[in-house]
Every structure is written in structure tokens, then in C-alpha cells.
Amino acid sequence: MIKQLLKPFLFISIIFMAITAQAQNSANIAFKVSFTEPQAHYADVEMTISNIKKDEITVKMPTWAPGSYLIREFSKNIESFAVNANKTSVPFEKVAKNAWKIKTKGKNAITITYRVYSFEVSVRTSYVDASHAFLSPTGIFMYVDGSLGEPSTVTIEPFTGWAKVSTGLQPIPDKAFTYYAKNFDWLFDSPIEVGNQDVFEFMAAGVRHEVAMVNAGEYDKEKLKRDMAKIVEKETAIFGENPNKYYVFIVHHFNAGGGGLEHLNSTVLGASRNAYSDPKRYQSFLGLVAHEYFHLWNVKRLRPIALGPFNYDEENYTTNLWIAEGFTAYYDNLIVQRISKYTPDEFVNLIQSDYNAVHNQLGNKSQPLSESSFDAWIKQYRPNENSSNTTISYYNKGALIACMLDLAIINNSKGMQSLDDAMRFAYNEFYKNKNRGYTDLEFKAVLEKYAGDNLDQFYADFINGTKDLDFNKYLNYAGLKISERQALKQPSLGVTMSKTDKTEIATVTRNSAAWNAGLNVKDEIIAINGDRTQDAINYISKLAVNDEADFLISRDGLLKTIKVKLTASASKTMQIQQLENVSATQKTVLEKWLSL
Template sequence: MLKRTLIASALAALTFPAAADVDYYIDLTEPTHHTGDVSITFPATDKDYLEVKMPAWRTGYYRILNLANGVREFSAQTDDGEPLQWHKVDKSTWRIQIPETAKGDEVVVDYQIYADLLGRRARHIDDSHAYLDASAVFMYADEYRQQPVSVELNVRDDWRSVSGMEKTAEHRFVADNWDILVDSPIETGINDLYQFEVDGREYELVIWGEGNLDHQQTVEDLKKLVTTGPEIWDGYPYERYVFMVHLTTDAGGATEHRNSTIIQRPRYRYGSRDDYLSFMSTASHEFVHTWNVKAYRPSPLVPYDYQKENYTDLFWLAEGSTSYFQDHLLMVADIMAPDEYFERLADDIESHYRKPGTEVMSVAEASFEAWSDQYGDRAQNFSVNIYSEGAMVSWQLDMALLEATDGEVSYRDVHNELYQRFDADEVGFTAADVLTILQDLTGQSWQNWWQQNINSPVGEIPFADMLASAGLELSFASADKQTPWVGWSGNAAPAGIELTRVERNGPAWNAGFTPGDVIVAYDGFRAAGGRFDEALKEYEVGDEVEVTYFRRDQLHTTTLVIGEQQHTGASITPVAEPTAKQKARFLQWLGVPHPNASPAD
């Protein structure tokens, strides 16, 4: 047995590179024109060539970005300075030839990176900071992907560097492998930093930019938010977590990472209560992602393949379920009041009714198609969104579980089981695995439910019944308050109004209008000048309007019949005297007492 072990070890040594660090270095001392100089030292190899690659996409943004397009002035040499020949194999891969004379030497790769992708949260370098997502900055080699890495930054004297990685010097970080590096973005520059500890875990909030965000209020609310993990999961997947916030002008959005997040919002979109809650909802969304996506995720994303699309039918669970939970945690943390949650949920219900694509596409199909860019009225009319509709079906599943088990099992239990059973560093889960968990938790099959609600078009959702079971009433604007409706939207154009969206089966759709049409007149009056939308509201349901428009530079006239939009003015209110069962269901669902529950409850 010992002899066999020694032989196996010897073969392994011949097949795989010995453990050695991959060292990354980036010079950011001349950042004004969005460039940095990267140098990577790879361990020696006995192969005839070394292939280094730049990812084609980054985690949390399911689009091919072709991130190698920012690379210029590529070169390779040995650590002794001997130049190495190379050529590109494809858009993201550089093959470096390793002659016999260089097979014992480390390989040094140098290139310039152009970084002006702030809104993609990929890479951005300017005279005030650099945001570096490694997937868009640092190349890797497959054979060294699991080797330890270090990252050293050469920056201006007044810059500060922050990352979720372990920090060994002011501007130096280390990680166990490239996959951790690529999921631990770096924010370096002129910033505000706040550090705090909650329940033995360390947290940092780093803010780049100026705006009307109340820094101290944010720190206090984040302290409350991060205590809510046990509402869903048994345990935390991190000991240290970093919130990165960009107060900017030209970017908005957020991305989850292994033990950090990056949140971008316009610099003056924090002052009102609604804006601030929207920001905190985003923070909560990314916090939920620390478990759902980063600690456990669908199997086609384990491990991430950064050179091509990673298809799955479960993005609705990864993103939609995260959207579903985000405001629940804000209520538990006493950051959002129940009535504020009801208002947001009512808006989501209205949005669902305004999306004809729910009659066409399932959330499973939407998940698989997430890599394809759906846009314009095509997205609205024939597709559904993995975030919004994923949240709706997550809510359906939650209420179905509570009903089937008399409140003993909720959707939170499903996510805790996913966390306990699947480690994203090792193995992902499938739809069959989720169905197994559902059956294990409830003792019954959920195959038919899954087929009807996940694999079939979303369709009608029994919102009123689901809310009623928790002691809430759903209402819409009365018939006399429904506004006239044509089912289109557009932007001002030199000649009139250019249509950008036409809702399927709405009045404008039925009249034959399509995006790109330029409305120039209605009933003989000019459409331009800002009076168009206001004028249409003066018509009544059933009125006929003669609309003149350009299509392909030719003038046309057709008749538009004003319609009536249903399900507007949605409102959710607590019933005055909820039953004991309704109060219990409300608590089981949202984790907080019903607004009209007595202290004795």
C-alpha cells in the first residue's frame, strides 16, 4: 500500500504543477485616462505552452461582456527577462510558447487594461479611485486556477484599498485561489470607511463619491440588517463582510460577491424615505445573495465557466427568491414598516398585471433565456423577468407550503436546506434536488405544482386569496377611477412622439401600432409640445381617436379606440379583526406580527 501511494504521488507530481503562488500586480499611479498596468507571475511549467485567459463575463451579471476587449500591449517573458513568443487562440485566450530553455522558469505576463465599465461593475479606473472586479482585470491559467494568489496595488499616497480578501499590507491582498480573487472585488481610492462588529463578525462599509446618503444612518441600519440571517439560515457563510457603495452619476445597480457586495446608485437618490428604502432593499438583496447564489447555487454554475454562458433553469430561484426575501428581512430588522412593505408589494402586483409575457413564458424558460438580451416590447409582451416574476412564484410557493403544512414549513426552510446540503465550492443543485427537499420537508410530492407554476407560463396568480389567508385585503381603483388607456409608451421626437413599447392585446396593439411609429397628430391636433399624454386622459373609455403617424417616413392615419386598464391603484390593507389563523399565517409568512395583532398574540 505504501509503495502504491508513493507511485501515485510521483505520477501526480508529473501531471500537476507544484503548489505555488500566482502573483498579481497592478500599477494605478497614472489613472486619469482609465488605464492600469498589470503584471502576473505564473509558476514554472514543464508544458510546451501556457494559456492565459480573460473571462468573457463576470458573476452576478448574466451577459457575455467580452472582457478581453480592454487588454492592450500584451507581452510575456521568463522571470529572468527572456522574451516568450505568444499568439491569440481566440478572443479571450493568449497561448504562450515555453521553449525547453524556459521550462524551469516562472512566466511573467504584462499588459495594459483599459477600465471604463463602471455601470457594469466590472472595472473602472479614474483619478479618484479604481474598482477592480478580477474577472475584468486579472487573467488566469486553468492549471493554476486553484493555486494561492496575491494581489499588490501600486497606488497614489492618499488612496485606501478595501476588499473581502485577507489583507496582508496596506495595498496587498491574498486568497486561497483565483476563484476567491475573482469573487472579491477591490475598491481603492479616496473613500470613506466605516468598520463595525456584530455578533463576532466583522463588517466594513466603504463609500466612494459624494451625495446625500446619511452615512451614519446607513451604518446603524446595516448593523440591524446583518443580524437577520438566522431568520432563514442556520449559520453564516462568512466571518467578515464588506459593503461597497458608489455614489455616482452614470451608473446604477448592484452585484453580490462571496463576502462583499458593490452597490451603485445616483448620488442624490438617498434623501427621500422611498429612495433610502430602495437603497436598503438593494443592500438586503445582496446580503441574501451571500447565501443564495454564493453559498449554494444551481449546478451549471459550479464551478463557474468564465468562457461561455452557464445555462440553468433556476435563475428564477437564484434572483427571484432573493428579491422575494429582501424586504422581509428589512421588516424583521425594523428598517421597513409593514405598511411600507404593503405599498411596495401592491406596486409589484400592478406590474405583474401589466406584463402580457406572463401568459407566454415560464420562469424556468426565462431562467434559461437569461443570457439572451430581451428588450423593448418583446421583453414585456412575450417574456418574464427572473427577478420580478421569480419573486411572484417564490411567494406562491411559500404560501402553498404554509397551507400544506398548517404553517409548519415555509419557503425559508427550503433555502436553509439548500444551504445545508449544497456547498457551492463543491457541488450545485438541480430542480430535482429542490423537489426532493420539498418532499422531504412536507412528506408529499410537488411535481404537479412545479409543472403548473415553474415549468408553465406564470399566468394568473391568486394574489387576493394569498393575502386574505394572512389577514390582508387586496383592492384596486374603482371603475369610475380607472384612467383611459391606450397601451403604449414613447419618447419625444422632433416630429412628435416615437413609440418605444406597445402592450400586446392593448388598444394601440389592436389598432396596429408598433415601436418606431412616430405619432404626429390626434384628431387633427399636433402631438408634439408636451400636451399629448395629458390630452389622451381627457377622452373616455370607448372613444375613437384618429391618430396620424409616420412609419418608414410615410404618413398614415388609423383609428384608436380608448380602452380601460384593469388592476390599477392596487392597495393592500390589514383587516381590522384578523382571525387567530390569519395572525398566525402572517407571522409565519413575514416573521413579524400582524399590524392588528394584540400584544397578547
Template sequence: MTTIRSSLFLLLTTPLLPACAAQPGVDYTVRLDRARNQIVRIEATIDQPGEQAEFVLPTWRPGRYGILDFAATVRTFDAVDQSGQPLPVEKIRKNAWIVDAGGAESVTFGYDIFANELGLRTRHADDSHVFLNGSSIFVMNPARRLEEHIVRFDGLGDWQVASGLARADSENALVAANFDVLVDSPIEIGEHRLIEFELQGVDFEIVIWGECAKTDEELSDDFGKIAEACMDIFQSNHFDRYVFLIHSADGIGGGTEHLNSTIMQTRPSSFTSESGYRGFLGLVTHEFFHTWNVKNFRPAGITPYDYDKENYTTQLWVAEGSTSYYDDLLLARTGQRTIQNYLDAVAGSIGSVRGNPGRAMTTVEQASYDAWLKFWGPSSPDHRNTNVSIYTQGHIISLALDMLIRSETEGAGSFDDVMRLMNERYPYESGGYTPEQFQETIAEVAGTSVEGFFERHISGVDQMPLEDLLSTVGLELILRDPDPVPFAGLSLRDSGGRTVVSRVFDNSPAFEAGLILDDEIVSADGVRLDADKWSDILDESEIGDSLTMGVFRRDNYREVELTIAGKVSQRYDLELVDAPTDAQRVHFEDWIGQPWPERD
């Protein structure tokens, strides 16, 4: 039974907890009087600090495995004792400070944050709202990390507060069981649209900042279908309340999973476009599925979080890629995308995986380990030659494993069972799962060893036999055009009146010709070109043709010979077989949750 409650404004959308019997480990005050200037002041107070008190601001945030160095936005800092008397404070490294407490009864470390970052979902303030991702805002006192933390707000005015955190004994305060809960529970402050519904004993809230053309009923119905599909897989909930925070504004997009909440960003047009809304619902599915995969069971390498540096694991392809597999699949199961639309999306992902030159060089395990450098780290044009996406590659590996399990068990098992068992056996409190435990769980569900599959396709770079695996559910993977097409391995872009090289594929004709990034290409066979003209020339070329390319490199002119090669385009269609067996029909329907489509 789903019940809907709607309101334009939200006070503190959390149950009231009884007053705390003891002082919190850290008591924060968030001062909002300069929010319209994008400045937020934080004051962190601890009692009985001893001679010194250390305060550390995380360098990254949960859900994005890249160093962001939030301390760079700290404008000023200071410290006082219980009487407001100044105390000496020293910065001891880029993100840490020591206060000389000198036996004071309490220490308050205060600092101003410049909050003008919205797209990465860290901290943003203006005259319409304040968004706080805890890891970018709140300092940690390492000695009290596991103690209770309280957040109070000063200067709210008519604004309201929304968060997955529980409400403390004050109208304007939230409480977290420890620092990890605090920084994994984003806070949205302002005037919001609130939609509430209940499902399977869980209270859900949808909180929207910005424009959204969908009605309360449409959103609660669509979110409810997604939530129910996820809950049906795991068959257990470790939370009794969940908050969907939504930012709707032009120029933003993406989402981040948190303990019992998510922050999702999209454009207002996503709510008026069929394809845009379908994409947004995919984001909703992805982030909510993470409530189990990552937030409840996560790789040992990132459990618990070390906020001071990179946390390495080879299993991000499971954390992100397996989740990506379900954010497409579950919308097909709920009927929120058509079967054909889903199959087209899968075929596109397969083409992306097979057409990526980095697939021959980098395993998905290595890509997981290097995500801090090559996915969320500093961008390099060469990453497209040497790296694979933990999202897309992990998605297709999860699809392949699902097909393998269904085939080996004659439909008695599936990847759903793997996810459910991982959630049951390796909750957060267990310290995280190892690669061996994940592989063993798959083997148990499949009833056979999967060591060879892992060696070839996860620890190795061999191409997966998707054509054979997908036949399990009566699907045929078809290469659209097996004939090679002209290929130069060269991408150009127009910039400031110049046409420059933006990408060179490894071992391509452009690579062999010695072209490099940022070379200015002025002509091909004496014909002046720009990026569009280059596309036309390539389309009109034949395999084996030789082109004389006029090139400026650091203002020095040269000519190089480029010989057009042939390459088979990795574009696929995923189609239903003409005459499915009874087993294929059953496996298909169990997998996708819809009847086998009958052809006219």
C-alpha cells in the same frame, strides 16, 4: 454584542496570513502609475510554464448573467521570461492568448486595461480611486485555476486597499485560494471611510468611496439589523468576515453580490432622503442575502462558473427572485420600513406581475434560461411583450410559496425553512442544486406535493391564486378599479422634434391598426399631437371611439384607424382583513415579525 470601530483610512482590511510555503499558481502585479488616465496594467506571472502558457480573460462577471467581453478593453499585451526577455505571444480567440514559453523558468504576460466603466461595477480608475472586479481584470491560466493566486500592488502611494480577499505576507498583497475566489472578490483602492463592527462572531467592514451623510453609528446599526435578520434565517455562517463596498456618486446605482463582500452603488441623496435610504437598505439586504442564496447554494447550471460563455439554468428566478422577496420582507421584520409601506410595495409588485403582457407567453423558468439574451443581453422593445422579470416574478412566486407552506402546515413551516435547508444540503461544494431538488425541498417543508403549483405557475403561465393564499396571513388583495379604462396599447415619446412610437402592446388596438415601433405620429383626428397631448386624448376618449391617426413611416404619410378598447388596470391594494381569526393573526406576526396592527 455589536462593537463599532471607525477610521477615515483603510490599509489592507484583512488579517495577515503566513508566508506561502510554495509559489502561487499565478502571481499578479497591478500597476497604478497611470490610474488617473484610466489605464491599469496587469502582469500575470507563472513558474515552470512548459512550452506554452495560455491566458484567458473572462467574458462575463459573477452576479450579472450577460456577456460583457472584457477583452475589448485590453489596449496592449506582451510577454517576457524571468530575465525580462520578450517572448512570442499570439491572440488565439477574442479573449485568449498563447505565450510561446520555450522552456523558460517563468512567464509574465502583461497587458494594459482601459478602466472607465463604473455603472456595471467592473473596472474604473481615475485620480480618486481604482475599482477592480477581478473577472474584468485578471486573466486565468486554465491549468492553474484551482491553485493559489497572489495580487500585489505597485504605485499605491497614499492609497489604501479594501477587499474581501485575505492579506498575504506582504503589506501590499492579497491572496486568493484559487481563481474563482479571486474574481468573486472585488478590490477598491483609494482613500476611504471605514466603519467596522462585529456581530455573531463575524467581523463586518463598511468601506465608502464618495459622500455619505449618515453617521458611523447609524450605518453600523442599520447594517447590523439587516445582517442579523439574514443570519437568523440561515442559522449558520460560512464566513467569518464580510465587506460592504459602497460607491456613492451621482448617476450610479445597483449592486453585485460576491463571496464575502458586495459592491453597492447609490447616489449621495440616498443618505438624506427617507425613501431613498429605505431603497438603499433594500439593496443592502438583497446583496447580503445573496451570501447564502447564490454564493453558497446555487443552481447546478452555474456551478462551477464557465467564464468563457453563457451558463444556463432555469433557476435564476430562485437566485434573484427569492432574494428579492426577502429584501423587502426583512426590512419589515427589522422595523426599518413600516408594515403599510411594505404591503404597498408588495401590492405594487403583484400589479406589475399581473399587468405584464409577457406573463401569458413566457414562463419564469424560460425567462431564467433566456436571461443572458432578454434580461442582461441586447435590449429589444419587444422584450416587454414577451418576457417576465426573474426578479419581480420570482419575488411574487416566493411570496405565494411562503403562503402555501404556512397554510398547509398551519404555521409550522415557512419559506424561511426552505432557504435554510437548501443552504445546508446544497452548498457550493456539492455541485449545485437541480430544479427537482428545490421542488422536493419545498414539498418536504410543506408536507404535501407542490407539483401542481410548479406545473401551473413556474413551468406554466397560469395566474397564481394570490387572493386565497394571502388570506393565510389575514390579508385581502383588492383590485382598485374593476371597471375597464380606455386603452390603445400605444406609448409615444418625443425625440428631436418628432413624436414616435416607443411601444406597441401585443393584440392591442395599436397592434391591430398596424402601428409599429418608430412610426412618427403627427396627428389624431386631425389634431397635431406630442406625447403629452396623446395622454390627454386617451384620457378624454371613450371605449369604442375610433381615431384617425396620421403617421409618417420612412417619410411616407399614411392614415390608420385605431379603435379604443377597454382594459382593467392591474393596480392593487393589500389590506388587513377587518376581523382576523386567531390563526391569521399568529401567521401574520410570524411572517412579518411585527404585531398585528390594531386599528383605531
């Protein structure tokens, strides 16, 4: 039996190698990345373009990284751009911030060389130092304008002493550290880690998973393998299939770190190297794993129609990031609960925290959720001192919307279906059957199909409007309610103070005492009622609502006295509790929701 099984496996392997070799030979674009000065944070790139048929071509550097909705101007890090053919210089002209036009008449092949300064720590930007290199492809590789569909190869030449490369790109047999990308969307979605990372693997849902741990961390490999595998299995079960045969987690460790960025068959995570031994922080890390892995389906394949094919030159606007990110933010904690790493009470408390964050942010009254998605390019990643007054996050409010819809579907189907079923249907309908993204109305129709209800008013109130979420209606389906905790009315100034200078105002809440009196961001509070103070918040807590206080401030070096009438804090602390009398139907919804 073993011999019989080996024959088809060997045949498939030979075909795979033949296809890979053929693909490599057909690729007219080849990159080589080396590191002559890693200690100075440089990656050296060589781009060879063959089989040129035009008199001139233009090469471009992307301006943003998919999954991170901000124009990042990666070309600002390019230097020493040069072009040659057969060791002869080829003329070129820089024609835009991220574009170079090259005179290729009479040239069948050219080689472009350039250096990339790489010294920004994040999951979406490249970083090179003496110990390792992390290559975020949109900030490393250029493309030929009009040829995003072309295949390419990438060869990595590790620096002396570096021995490993981790990437989701397809390796080319018999060529060390050489990889194939079937098009530039795949290349730009395949980060590369080079160095001496600690690598281990696990199998889950029929997929081989590589985990590349960068820099030291106090982690238990066997525990991580078990828990990460459970996450993979639970999420794959939602969609009915796993679209990959190989997946890579690149985990960067810092003293204090976080965040992640999803890719087609990999992800990059930021983590604290000391977080694994702390139960709460370990739960958060698993939530991050669950979040980025869920994106494997939700956004990388099941996506708003605006998010693919990508325009790498400019913004790609969508009003649906509350689905792409918000639903994922709901599922990350839900999945961790489903693998029993959160208790049901802990999970409900996380929903409660999201509700409090949204309910108490004044921007929730100003910015609709769909607008928050559309304006991500100019607001989500560029917050300022007034953002809390004017914006709302599509992450936590989107998660609450997902929670409400999940409970509605469970209730209206009498516990037979959930949001899982809607997500699986949408994945099959748009990604697999139609091979495209969904429109606003199409995704709304899917939600209506499973909720068994018209969602026109729901969208008008909560997605395209700023009406307070009717959260109790949906919690009641599961025998729960949310209500305000009893609290003494405390005087409030309505400011936050700078983390680096506790006497300087960092933010002012709209319609607060400070707002109405005219205290400003960057005002330095020197004294209150004649008393020198370096802790205004603590001083105010000892006064009463409606008290008046004289603030001596320094504004741009000038002393000024402002009288402030203290008001009661407008913030409310809401708590989710069980209803006193719970019906059998409500118990069914609760059990389905929390998989009890």
C-alpha cells in the same frame, strides 16, 4: 484571565501568518496592478507565471461576471499584450477572442503585461479615473487555461495620492497592498476598490464588516452601522451561521445610482449620494443591502448546480434564477420589515406592487418562470422594445412565488415553520453536507418537505407554465385578499413614448389599439385628428373608449395617416386587503409571516 486568553490568540495568529506565508510562496501566479494613466481610464497589469512545466500554455480572460448573466466580452478592453522572460520577448499567438497561446518551451517563468481600458460605470465592470479605481476582477485578471484551482497573489500599486485599498481578498502580512486568493474563483469574486474611499467598520454576527464609501455622500455613519448590523444579524439567524469572518461593502455614489452585485465575502452597491436623508430612498438602500447580503448564502453557497464550478468561457445555464434572485428579492424587503424599517403595511404594499407588475405584464402569459431564468443570458440583460410583451422578470415573479410558498409553509405547519426553515435546511443539505449545488428536483423536494404538500401542479402552473398566480389562495391563509380597485374605464392607445422625444413611440403593447392599427415603435406622432400634438397620451385621455382617431405620423421620414380605434386599458390595479372575518388560524399565520 486576559493573559491566558492572549496566549491562544497569539498562537492562532502565528499559525495564520505561517499558513499565509506558505500559501504565498506556493503561488505560481502573481499579479501587479498599477495606474500610469488613470485620467485616461487605464489599469496596467503585470502577470508573472512561475514554475512552468509545459512547452506552451494558454491564458484566458473571462467572458462574464458571476451574478450578472450576460456574456460581456471583457477581452475587448485589452491592449498592449506582451510576454517576456528575463527581458526577452516570448512568442505568442491570439487563438480566440479571449485566449492567448504562449510558447514557453525552455522557460521556467514568464511575465505577461497588458493594459485594460476601464471606463464603464456599473457594479460589474471596471472603472478608473483620476480620483479612484474600481477593479472588477473578471475584467482585469487572466488565468492559465486548466488551472482555475491554482492560488495567486495580487499586489496593488495605488496611484500618487491614493492611500487605501478595499477588498475581500486575504491580505499578506508585512506586504503593503498585497493579497492572496486560494483559487481563481475567489480572485474573480473579490472586487477591489483603490483610492481615498471613506472607510468605517462594524461588528455583527461575529463578523467584522468594512464599508468603503466611494465619492461624497450625505450619509450618517452611525445610523448605517446600526441598521446594516441589524440586517446582518437577521439574515445570519435564518441560516444559523455566517460563513465569513470578514466582509466588505463597496458603495459607489452617483447623482442617480442603484444596483448591486454579490460576491463570496463582499458586495458592490450603487447608490445616490443624496438618498440617505430621504426616508423612502433610505429604505430602498437598506433593501439593496439586504438583497446583496442575502446572496452570501442564497446563490454564493446555496446555489443551482449549474452555477459552480464556473465555466468562464461561455454561458452557465440554469432554470433556477427565480430561486437565486427571486427568493432573494422577496427576502430583501422582508428583512427590512423585520428590522422595523418597513411597517407591515408598507411591506404588504411592496408585495402588492410586485403582483401588479407581474399581472399587468403580457410577457407573463408568454414566458414561463423557468424559461425566464434559462434565457437570462439573451433576454434579461438585453431587453428591447418588445420585451414587455414576451418576457417576465424572475426577480418580482420569483419573489411572489417565495411569498406564496412562505405562507403555505406557515399555514401547513400551524405557524411553527416558515420558508426560513426550508432555506436553512437546503443550505445545510447541499452546501455544507454535499458540497455542491442543487438540482431542480432536489430543491422542489425541499419545498415539498416543508410545505407538506406535493408541488407537481404548482410547478406545472406557475414555474414551468404561464397560468395566472393563484395569489388569493395563499393570501387567504393570512386573512388577506387581493382584488381589483374600482376604476373608470379609460381609453388606451397602448404605447409608451420615448423619454428623450415625447412624440416618438418607444413600445407598443400586444393586442392594444396601437398594435391592432399598426402603429410602430419609432413612429413620430405629429398630429391627432388634425390637431398638432406633442403629448399623445394626454390627448387620448380626453377621448372615449371606441372613439376613432386619425394619427398623422412620420415613419422613416415618410408621412402616413393611420386610423386607430381606441380600446379600454387592459391594465388592472390590484389591492391587498384584510378579509372581513379572520379566524384565529389566519391571525397566527399573519403574525408569523410579519413577525408581529
